[in-house]
Amino acid sequence: MFGVVVCPRCHRAKGVALSKKTTSCSCGFEIRVLPAKVRARVGTERELIEAVQRVSAELAGGLAEYERALEPRKKKRVADVHARVAAVAKRAGDRAHRIRAAAVELSNELEVFSYEDLRTVLASLGIPEVDESLDELLRANVVYEPREGFYRAVRPTA
Numbered sequence: 001m002f003g004v005v006v007c008p009r010c011h012r013a014k015g016v017a018l019s020k021k022t023t024s025c026s027c028g029f030e031i032r033v034l035p036a037k038v039r040a041r042v043g044t045e046r047e048l049i050e051a052v053q054r055v056s057a058e059l060a061g062g063l064a065e066y067e068r069a070l071e072p073r074k075k076k077r078v079a080d081v082h083a084r085v086a087a088v089a090k091r092a093g094d095r096a097h098r099i100r101a102a103a104v105e106l107s108n109e110l111e112v113f114s115y116e117d118l119r120t121v122l123a124s125l126g127i128p129e130v131d132e133s134l135d136e137l138l139r140a141n142v143v144y145e146p147r148e149g150f151y152r153a154v155r156p157t158a
């Protein structure tokens, strides 16, 4: 079994045999192969080449989305966005569901959101643990980080 992982340092996709615990990126970073972080799984090394290309294209897409998102974002009244997101997330159920709803709604509204966006929304939900919440969202693959410090729900409309 082979899989594709993304280097947390240079954000490049890399193929790896899933029996391995770590793999060295071409940038020199030692990537830990965590099951939750594997983007694609394939059976053969030949399929792996394609899978790496696919994930690379997805990463490039995330970056393009991020760049597109910056323009309209400046025009949007971000304070209103935070209030709207918080209002939706409040109705999502328990704490974990509220945090997920906040991330999904922020992605719907802003395409990509920052730590500060999440902090503002969670604060109005009475949740002060921003780092823990973000860690949990990343670990559960609810959000990914298309660019350092910017986050996006994996399936924004879900």
Ligand SMILES: [Zn+2]
Residues within 6 Å of the ligand: 007, 008, 009, 010, 011, 012, 025, 026, 027, 028, 029
């Ligand atoms: Zn790297």
